[in-house]
Amino acid sequence: MAATATQAPVASGVRSRPLLLAAVAVCAACGLVYELVLLTLSASLVGGGITQTSLIVAGFVAALGAGALLVKPFLHRPASTFVAVEILLGVVGGLSAVTLYVSFSFYGTSTVVLLVATAVIGVLVGAEVPLLMTLLQTGRAGIDAEGSGKLLADLNAADYAGALLGGLLWPFVLLPLAGQVRGAALTGVVNLLAAAVVAALLLRSQLSPRARRAATAALLLAAAVLAVLLWRAQDIETTARQRLYDDPVVSADRSAYQEIVLTERAGDLRLYLDGDLQFSSRDEHRYTESLVYPALARDPARVLILGGGDGLAARDVLRHPSVAEVVQVELDPAVVQLARTRLAALNAGALDDPRVQVVQDDAFRWLRSPAAAGFDAVVVDMPDPDTPVLGRLYSEEFYGLVAAALAPDGLVSVQAGSPYSTPTAFWRTVSTMEAAGLAPVPYHVHVPSFGDWGFALAQAGSSPPGLGLSPSTPPTRFLDEAVLDAAAVFPTDRPRQRLSPSTLDRPLIVEDMRAGYVG
Template sequence: MTAEPTEQQVPPVLRRRGRALLLAAVAACAACGLTYELVLLTLSTGLTGGGITQTSLIVAGYVAALGAGALLVKPLLAHAATVFVAVEILLGLLGGLSAVALYVTFSYYGTDTAVLIIATAVLGALVGAEVPLLMTLLQSGRSGTDATGTGRVLANLNAADYAGALLGGLAWPFLLLPLAGQIRGAALIGVVNLVAAAVLAAFLLRRAMSRRARWGATVALLVAASLLGGLIATAADVEVNARQRLYADPVVVAERTAYQEVVLTERDGDTRLYLDGDLQFSSEDEHRYHEALVHPALSQDPGRVLVVGGGDGLAAREVLRHPSVREVVQVELDPAVLELGRTRLAGLNGDALNDPRMQVVVDDAFRWLRERAVGAAPEPAGFDAVIVDLPDPDTPALGRLYSTEFYGLVRAATNPGGLVVVQAGSPYSTPAAYWRTVSTIRSAGWAVTPYHVHVPSFGDWGFALARVGPSPPVPGLSAQAPAMRYLDEAVLRAAAVFPRDRRPQELPPSTLDRPRIVEDLRQGWSS
């Protein structure tokens, strides 16, 4: 009767050619391990805004979990083959399900950093257990290995591990995320983990595992593969159902672009645009916001106007209504938002983006303004007015566009005496972020007048009107201003007055080095 194999009875194939195949499996597993971390970071950004603190928690927590996993697996190294296969199956299943679990949890229960931290700890610990197990397997069957031999084994292991990590780091942003999305992309990575586990169990480690372990691994692989296969097949339906819970109105457009999630809802004639879950406008009252944003900056009858952001075309609509405007340059990052502005939103924005006076530039506003300032992209003239209509700076990427450096670039693009207006958030809900914006604009050499109006969809909403000079501009309207539904001189005079419980604050500016406004905004909304 033949005895069951033990972990010390290493098959000859593993002692020779099998090591190359094992190292290939190491690379595949490393690719999966890094991709799971990127999945968590992507979800953190998409679901909760992914601030510096949360990103640091995920990265540092993942690294710490790697070390914890390496320590926790030490008592199991005598059964390295069986434990390694089990770890890979668990990683494939939990990692593959991580995106859908977090997405559905967020949709049903709201933002919970604790869930992200738990996922980070579990996945990091499992990935951390891989290296000690792999080192044990690679060393198995080597008799009398000296320090140099051990160093060679470790060098091969690290090389395969880092090469796989590079592959995973490139595959997620350039292949899986744009083509498959977060939920299906994570599930596909889980399948890769399961395939690696199956190859190892069937070909390399089969003789090093007991019959019971092999049967257990087979059943676990089949169950995990079935779950992930079902998720891949139904990911679109799961995402639609979970997403719809986030919005009160029916979702008619939903697209994950390279920059953000774009969602359009409609109900009873009310069209609403959301970027990464944040409301950008409601067609019921957007006229209040856009009239208050645009027309005070056009009070000097400008001929050439720059619009930064505002890809929905609504700010451009108001600019083009002013009779003095001859040319509008609009700089928008996301082509998907511009496409909405040209199609579904064309009726709302008066087909502004197709107006012959419009020049639409698809680019990052910071980069575009910088290249213009240094002469890399020379412009024929400066702008008489600048409209800055950007989303709230709740991420570091958007925080760049609310920095001293950014407003300095805006100043360089503005003609002497020209006006600039910035949407600055809510002085009621996020007062620190609002007054930080005002202080930051001033730090770039502008004289600033803050003002605010009531937009029912947003509540109390604030703006900052500025010009270069010793005295701040007085919000007003041009004699040529077109007829408006909401704004007039009396409303503007009142808009410059702030109540006693929202007095102006003098705050240090937000800069590229110290993006204070990002944390201001987070604390404001959470308070």
């Protein structure tokens, strides 16, 4: 709905259009950053699966349309409405991350807040284009169809260019340098600055003195709120984070891949990645010995460890007397750095041992390289597949690459989750290994921090290997032949399931994990 010719023109006429289009690009960049904030928080707080990602994207797009319709009654006052929309967007978007984070920390869920934030931000962003189109046509009497088309082309070009800018700034600048809470708040500040520039330089003639005073007061108040958030963000995050963990947080870091938290109480050191417990120093030896030593039963010389960046698997591999070379493939350098500093006493400095080559890479990608061949043993120590990214590492394609990396007569051991709490995911892993040409033997032990926990030992071919230990196995704290014999027995209330394999095309294991725990 174009503005009438009697309205005051946008300041400086045609010369103002480049500045207004620049403001369009900035606002579009902010709008996309807000959507990426929601997607990032969805992944880090609630797992961010395909369903939730689709709901956020689809909900955001639907809200864009709703915003375009809802703003129609206000198009007769485009200047004041645009400034109001940008102020609201700066505040809502700037506060979105901290609101979601705090609600998750205090109430254990943020889904409702996430959906509400998606809807509100989408509506406000959707209102921008009709308002800007009206502003660009203000004072241009008799504009024809071609002129309208050119205006729309300019507007769309600026809008999409801004979206590209926002899409690049979030993953490469804001998230790694400022984090989610500060990154969203900084984006809100930029949004407010854009609104202030537009109001002061371009739309001043269209705003009444009263509207200018109201806009100035609102901008100052909104800026003050975001300034306080930027100033106190660390304290807010620390308080909210501590509520997620029973024990005191002694270290917290957000890498490019995940949130890394260490807690400690009474000598019990615990590592969490994105809120999921990775080990407790009180009983990690049960898990680590059960994963590592069965794979070393044939006295390997070359061992490949996929994942396990904490260095605990490498520690026990290096204790085996036959091992001459270890290749450790870990995606996140921040975890490796933690292993070499705060965890060095626990892992005995394993990652600095001269026999260990640490490779920073995605395990799936690295397995396709020429270096991934001829290993006498492979230890796969990956986090649970509760996201599509991790689901790749439990796929038929992944285990096929693992099988190809084995030397003849080589063994591979895999952590497979809990056969008691998540039995479908556990047996899905076993079935997927079989589909990839491996012959697995499943087994499970009790790890107090995790409960009943399962693994699979396999070799290439159709006959599973025997489950046992090498006579050269060094002294252990938990695992022996009697424990392994018992570990291969499964109770009747958790029988073997034969399932379709999880693949890249159909990551069924992710849905198995999302189905929740079985009581």
